[in-house]
Amino acid sequence: xxxxxxxxxxKNYLMSLTMLACTLAVLIPxxxxxxxxxxxxxxxxxxxxxxxxxKPTGEAGGGVANGxxxxxxxxxxxSVIGLPIGILGxxxxxxxxxxxxxxxxxxxxxxxxxxxxxxxxxVAYTLLVxxxxxxxxxxxxxxxxxxxxxxxxxTTEEQLKMVPGSLRxxxxxxxxxxxxxxLKVTLRSAFSGVLTGILLSVARVAGETAxxxxxxxxxxxxxxxxxxxMAALPLxxxxxxxxxxxxxxxxxxxxxxxxxxxxxxxxLTARYFGRSRHAR
Amino acid sequence: MEIDIGSSCRASxxxxxxxxxxxxxxxxxxxxxxxxxxxxxxxxTLFAFSILAILALMLYEMTGESMPAIKAFxxxxxxxxxxxAVQETFGALPYLYGSxxxxxxxxxxxxxxxxxxxxxITEIAPGRLGSIxxxxxxxxxxxxxxxxxxWGVLVMAPWLQTTVQPFLIEHFGFIPLFEGxxxxxxxxxxxFILMIMVVPIITSITREVLLAVPQSQKEAAxxxxxxxxxxxxxxxxxxxxxxxxxxxxxxxxxxxxxxMAVTMVIGNAPNISLSLLSPxxxxxxxxxxxxxxxxxxxxxxxxxxxxxxLMVVTLIVNALARLLIxxxxxxxxxxxx
Numbered sequence: 001x002x003x004x005x006x007x008x009x010x011k012n013y014l015m016s017l018t019m020l021a022c023t024l025a026v027l028i029p030x031x032x033x034x035x036x037x038x039x040x041x042x043x044x045x046x047x048x049x050x051x052x053x054x055k056p057t058g059e060a061g062g063g064v065a066n067g068x069x070x071x072x073x074x075x076x077x078x079s080v081i082g083l084p085i086g087i088l089g090x091x092x093x094x095x096x097x098x099x100x101x102x103x104x105x106x107x108x109x110x111x112x113x114x115x116x117x118x119x120x121x122x123v124a125y126t127l128l129v130x131x132x133x134x135x136x137x138x139x140x141x142x143x144x145x146x147x148x149x150x151x152x153x154x155t156t157e158e159q160l161k162m163v164p165g166s167l168r169x170x171x172x173x174x175x176x177x178x179x180x181x182x183l184k185v186t187l188r189s190a191f192s193g194v195l196t197g198i199l200l201s202v203a204r205v206a207g208e209t210a211x212x213x214x215x216x217x218x219x220x221x222x223x224x225x226x227x228x229x230m231a232a233l234p235l236x237x238x239x240x241x242x243x244x245x246x247x248x249x250x251x252x253x254x255x256x257x258x259x260x261x262x263x264x265x266x267x268l269t270a271r272y273f274g275r276s277r278h279a280r
Numbered sequence: 281m282e283i284d285i286g287s288s289c290r291a292s293x294x295x296x297x298x299x300x301x302x303x304x305x306x307x308x309x310x311x312x313x314x315x316x317x318x319x320x321x322x323x324x325t326l327f328a329f330s331i332l333a334i335l336a337l338m339l340y341e342m343t344g345e346s347m348p349a350i351k352a353f354x355x356x357x358x359x360x361x362x363x364x365a366v367q368e369t370f371g372a373l374p375y376l377y378g379s380x381x382x383x384x385x386x387x388x389x390x391x392x393x394x395x396x397x398x399x400x401i402t403e404i405a406p407g408r409l410g411s412i413x414x415x416x417x418x419x420x421x422x423x424x425x426x427x428x429x430x431w432g433v434l435v436m437a438p439w440l441q442t443t444v445q446p447f448l449i450e451h452f453g454f455i456p457l458f459e460g461x462x463x464x465x466x467x468x469x470x471x472f473i474l475m476i477m478v479v480p481i482i483t484s485i486t487r488e489v490l491l492a493v494p495q496s497q498k499e500a501a502x503x504x505x506x507x508x509x510x511x512x513x514x515x516x517x518x519x520x521x522x523x524x525x526x527x528x529x530x531x532x533x534x535x536x537x538x539x540m541a542v543t544m545v546i547g548n549a550p551n552i553s554l555s556l557l558s559p560x561x562x563x564x565x566x567x568x569x570x571x572x573x574x575x576x577x578x579x580x581x582x583x584x585x586x587x588x589x590l591m592v593v594t595l596i597v598n599a600l601a602r603l604l605i606x607x608x609x610x611x612x613x614x615x616x617x
């Protein structure tokens with residue numbers, strides 16, 4: 001049945017408006033979150049925030065220097081463990097892998113990256129915290145690495161696949177062994193794309209809280225030993241937010257602002273590298 | 281593109297070629313110069329397979345650690361709502377219930393919004409606008425859950441308590457869903473925060489799926505005189521259906537496993553209540569709250585079993601979602617070839 005043109009046009013208009021409304025409904029809460037983080041965060045930031053450790057309950061002031069330090073250490077640890085596995089695994093997938101095995105590994109990586117992050121915390125707890133008889137930032141790094149690996153693996157693989165085969169062949173034809181070709185030609189040509197993946201994975205783990213709950217545990221004080229419990233910025237935001245003190249809430253907002261700023265800076269840098277590659 | 285072929289070439293004079301390297305695979309590691317290729321091959325293979333090993337290890341550890349609870353309670357574990365660390369009886373029903381209700385409601389709210397937004401970005405919005413909104417949505421998917429939780433507990437929950445919940449109680453209080461007192465932190469708060477969190481994920485994946493719809497499909501509909509909405513309804517949505525479903529299921533997986541934000545706003549009370557206004561508890565939340573300070577081996581095992589259930593459920597959900605999304609991108613590739 002043919003409906004009248006006016007009716008069809010009206011319906012088209014109405015549905016377009018509905019879709020616009022959906023988009024607004026998606027963006028408004030997110031805009032609000034942003035607004036509150038910036039507003040509350042800016043008013044709570046101070047020099048102390050970056051140089052002091054948290055004050056005991058009830059005392060005003062204090063900062064999260066130990067948490068930021070701890071986060072850096074744990075992210076560095078996770079990178080040391082996770083990046084080689086992710087990148088070399090990706091080289092296997094793109095350069096060697098038989099199709100069936102690669103599909104299985106790819107699928108496992110996708111499933112792994114969808115596993116709730118608290119599970120990686122539980123696994124790191126049974127593997128490291130229980131045998132070593134204590135919470136440690138090392139266990140935290142391992143838990144974070146388990147989150148990093150599938151992200152790095154998948155993005156690196158995609159970038160390596162985009163390197164033209166002729167480039168590899170040119171190198172091989174000159175007598176360069178395959179392993180050197182992979183590392184010095186293939187991986188290097190894809191470098192900016194690989195870096196994008198690395199930055200995105202760092203941005204992802206920088207905000208992870210759940211895997212650290214029973215691994216790094218958190219610490220009110222300075223700790224520089226990776227075999228001891230260590231503070232981390234996301235953990236501090238969590239404990240400050242659920243505490244009933246106005247002053248701690250302010251610290252949590254400031255922490256959120258710092259965390260979001262760092263993550264957006266990482267994402268934007270990653271985007272920049274990703275884009276410059278395609279533009280070339 | 282600059283490649284330092286000169287130095288690679290010089291270096292390669294000390295290496296043998298690919299052929300002889302692979303035939304000398306049995307040489308000991310000391311002869312590294314000769315079989316760099318096979319060492320490299322083994323090394324990358326090892327790292328690639330470690331992904332499978334990690335997944336297997338996770339399942340093995342979780343199963344092993346939860347064995348005491350599985351043996352002690354059997355099926356009663358998922359049927360009973362007795363959770364008493366002192367009496368050492370553990371039943372996880374309230375947590376299962378809380379997880380299912382919060383994620384299903386969140387998904388029901390988020391999916392239509394996400395599809396609408398993705399359609400708007402890809403089909404309706406004038407070029408420039410769409411290319412601004414799309415990266416914005418993706419950036420928002422990267423915000424850590426603890427920050428959603430912070431906003432949820434300090435801004436959204438008080439607002440729910442003073443505005444939304446009293447309104448619901450006054451006007452819809454006769455429906456069991458909206459009975460009770462306004463607590464702020466509640467199942468409703470968890471549903472809202474989960475909705476806000478999964479919307480960017482579903483939107484960005486739906487957008488990718490919609491972009492994979494071949495141009496010829498749309499052009500065919502437009503050539504028949506279809507309006508924009510009719511094109512969407514007849515050509516685009518049917519083509520991307522399974523991919524969009526995959527996106528929604530992926531959102532479900534994320535919602536079920538979401539820990540921090542939910543823990544901060546749901547109130548953490550193991551109730552099974554029809555009312556969305558009362559506090560509840562979810563599987564990840566009880567793990568987050570109790571795991572670091574378990575009172576007994578059995579308590580830890582019970583929490584591990586909850587983790588195991590959580591892992592198996594998200595595994596199934598994610599595998600399903602990936603298959604659906606892959607089916608669309610594969611068929612798009614096939615269509616292009």
